[in-house]
Amino acid sequence: MKDLNMTLPTYRDVIEAHERIAPYIHRTPVLTSTYFDDLTGAQLFFKCENLQKAGAFKVRGASNAVFGLDDEAAKRGVATHSSGNHALSLSYAAGRRGIPCHVVMPRTAPDAKKAAVRGYGGVITECEPCTSSREEVFARVHAETGADFVHPYNDPRVIAGQGTCSRELMEQTDGLDAVIAPIGGGGMVSGTCLWMSHAAPETAIYAAEPEQADDAYRSFKAGHIIADDAPQTVADGLKVPLKENTWHFVQNHVTDILTASEDEIVAAMKLAWQRMKIVLEPSSAVPLATILKNPGVFAGKRVGVIITGGNVDMDRLPWT
Amino acid sequence: MKDLNMTLPTYRDVIEAHERIAPYIHRTPVLTSTYFDDLTGAQLFFKCENLQKAGAFKVRGASNAVFGLDDEAAKRGVATHSSGNHALSLSYAAGRRGIPCHVVMPRTAPDAKKAAVRGYGGVITECEPCTSSREEVFARVHAETGADFVHPYNDPRVIAGQGTCSRELMEQTDGLDAVIAPIGGGGMVSGTCLWMSHAAPETAIYAAEPEQADDAYRSFKAGHIIADDAPQTVADGLKVPLKENTWHFVQNHVTDILTASEDEIVAAMKLAWQRMKIVLEPSSAVPLATILKNPGVFAGKRVGVIITGGNVDMDRLPWT
Numbered sequence: 075m076k077d078l079n080m081t082l083p084t085y086r087d088v089i090e091a092h093e094r095i096a097p098y099i100h101r102t103p104v105l106t107s108t109y110f111d112d113l114t115g116a117q118l119f120f121k122c123e124n125l126q127k128a129g130a131f132k133v134r135g136a137s138n139a140v141f142g143l144d145d146e147a148a149k150r151g152v153a154t155h156s157s158g159n160h161a162l163s164l165s166y167a168a169g170r171r172g173i174p175c176h177v178v179m180p181r182t183a184p185d186a187k188k189a190a191v192r193g194y195g196g197v198i199t200e201c202e203p204c205t206s207s208r209e210e211v212f213a214r215v216h217a218e219t220g221a222d223f224v225h226p227y228n229d230p231r232v233i234a235g236q237g238t239c240s241r242e243l244m245e246q247t248d249g250l251d252a253v254i255a256p257i258g259g260g261g262m263v264s265g266t267c268l269w270m271s272h273a274a275p276e277t278a279i280y281a282a283e284p285e286q287a288d289d290a291y292r293s294f295k296a297g298h299i300i301a302d303d304a305p306q307t308v309a310d311g312l313k314v315p316l317k318e319n320t321w322h323f324v325q326n327h328v329t330d331i332l333t334a335s336e337d338e339i340v341a342a343m344k345l346a347w348q349r350m351k352i353v354l355e356p357s358s359a360v361p362l363a364t365i366l367k368n369p370g371v372f373a374g375k376r377v378g379v380i381i382t383g384g385n386v387d388m389d390r391l392p393w394t
Numbered sequence: 395m396k397d398l399n400m401t402l403p404t405y406r407d408v409i410e411a412h413e414r415i416a417p418y419i420h421r422t423p424v425l426t427s428t429y430f431d432d433l434t435g436a437q438l439f440f441k442c443e444n445l446q447k448a449g450a451f452k453v454r455g456a457s458n459a460v461f462g463l464d465d466e467a468a469k470r471g472v473a474t475h476s477s478g479n480h481a482l483s484l485s486y487a488a489g490r491r492g493i494p495c496h497v498v499m500p501r502t503a504p505d506a507k508k509a510a511v512r513g514y515g516g517v518i519t520e521c522e523p524c525t526s527s528r529e530e531v532f533a534r535v536h537a538e539t540g541a542d543f544v545h546p547y548n549d550p551r552v553i554a555g556q557g558t559c560s561r562e563l564m565e566q567t568d569g570l571d572a573v574i575a576p577i578g579g580g581g582m583v584s585g586t587c588l589w590m591s592h593a594a595p596e597t598a599i600y601a602a603e604p605e606q607a608d609d610a611y612r613s614f615k616a617g618h619i620i621a622d623d624a625p626q627t628v629a630d631g632l633k634v635p636l637k638e639n640t641w642h643f644v645q646n647h648v649t650d651i652l653t654a655s656e657d658e659i660v661a662a663m664k665l666a667w668q669r670m671k672i673v674l675e676p677s678s679a680v681p682l683a684t685i686l687k688n689p690g691v692f693a694g695k696r697v698g699v700i701i702t703g704g705n706v707d708m709d710r711l712p713w714t
Contacts, residue, residue, distance in 0.1 A: 125671055350445075351673040388664055388713070391711075
């Protein structure tokens with residue numbers, strides 16, 4: 075545990091991260107909805123990271139890593155493996171600093187995602203869509219470039235960066251009884267735990283997960299990390315397993331993990347589009363789906379709901 | 395003109411309206427988009443009335459009319475004819491005040507719209523989908539109830555209410571070279587003219603209209619109102635003609651009217667959903683479509699873009 079604690083970020087890292095990344099991120103709005111308040115009996119405050127730069131909260135952690143590098147390290151650039159929002163966000167942040175960004179992506183990733191990464195200046199190296207190929211290709215890219223590895227969620231700089239979202243949410247609301255965020259690898263939930271355990275330790279922290287990729291739920295109940303291999307869910311940002319740093323925060327600070335079915339996730343997503351007029355991706359609809367499913371947990375409470383992203387293929391909506 | 399001037403609202407009416415309606419409306423956020431700035435060469439400030447109560451700016455004018463009634467008149471309620479956002483908004487406002495709201499709607503209006511009006515407490519009387527039936531049925535409802543008629547856009551109280559949107563937009567930005575809004579009957583454009591001609595007379599005011607329902611464009615060029623009978627366009631909020639009060643503002647304060655084709659409107663709508671992560675209805679995409687079509691008009695300028703509403707049938711998207 076001592077070695078581990080050496081790498082864990084503190085709330086001071088969140089404050090420093092916030093100052094560092096402020097010029098490169100949006101202070102996203104917090105929206106309310108009478109409709110959903112009536113429906114749930116709770117008072118919901120939606121923190122809209124779907125309106126964030128590059129369409130997701132991940133730009134917070136990525137920017138913190140990129141802009142925290144000293145000039146020498148920055149010259150060699152950053153590298154990561156991701157087929158999703160972290161790839162976009164790291165490319166965006168590196169582009170803003172004007173340094174190289176190397177991304178290892180499965181060759182099967184959607185062309186639109188690859189085009190978006192390249193649009194921000196990211197250099198893609200393709201791998202086969204399996205863990206062994208990804209690790210092998212990434213090791214080679216890493217060795218050849220000397221670029222700084224920014225893990226999508228286990229990196230302490232990334233966790234501290236994600237914590238800035240909860241810091242803003244607390245500034246934008248007048249106290250909360252609970253906060254809920256989706257959980258995949260646990261980067262956002264860890265950042266939330268990191269900030270809230272310092273700034274509002276009485277606020278309950280819930281994580282929301284698809285039933286079909288409920289490894290964090292089972293880890294939480296079992297008391298140790300359970301990693302699934304390639305679960306299938308419409309919430310494609312939530313397929314990855316916890317790692318030691320994010321597990322630390324989940325284990326120590328999360329109140330409970332709630333799950334929702336695929337149908338419940340898609341229904342909540344569509345309803346949010348209809349009634350709140352915002353585009354949120356399936357992963358971001360999981361918290362709302364669990365609130366609608368568990369009204370007793372949230373009724374009468376002031377609840378912060380983190381809408382993590384809005385990157386959706388408009389030609390392949392899950393309800394059409 | 396003297397009789398007409400008697401009914402025209404002034405900028406003081408906008409300030410009074412703002413105070414009156416503040417408890418019942420959202421102060422909607424202004425969003426920016428690096429993507430669209432790069433694409434257009436302009437600096438765009440999107441005033442998001444799609445995130446407004448009842449999903450559209452119309453709640454501003456409707457609330458101003460409803461909450462401006464004295465208690466005696468309020469008892470008899472309000473009445474209107476509309477198959478769209480004004481029906482929703484007037485029902486919402488009347489519901490908040492606890493007074494009756496009578497809406498004459500064509501029997502062919504979508505069930506979802508009727509359900510939403512009833513959800514807010516509105517009482518619907520159906521008419522045939524033609525002007526003669528609508529006028530006949532509305533005259534009867536009006537006579538029977540003694541309710542106060544709130545016209546969707548020609549009513550001075552409604553125009554003053556819509557003006558509060560531009561007042562907020564100016565407070566939320568640091569000066570604008572131009573403002574652009576969609577034009578149908580001209581309520582939003584008139585409110586914009588009303589406020590901007592007082593608060594920022596140097597700011598150019600553009601109106602945006604579908605090519606297939608370009609009666610305001612042709613009126614503007616001809617110098618008198620031209621009303622079309624039932625034009626067909628995907629931008630279904632923009633089919634109605636100008637009336638004397640809105641024509642006054644258009645004629646005297648609008649810099650130019652720009653038009654876009656159906657394909658251009660749908661493409662701009664889809665692109666805004668993809669890149670800005672907000673749901674806007676086809677009518678609200680017309681300004682963006684005309685900016686993309688006329689970059690020379692807006693490049694290098696700070697432009698306020700009023701996103702008027704976000705009421706869309708998610709099962710019938712125009713690009714699927």
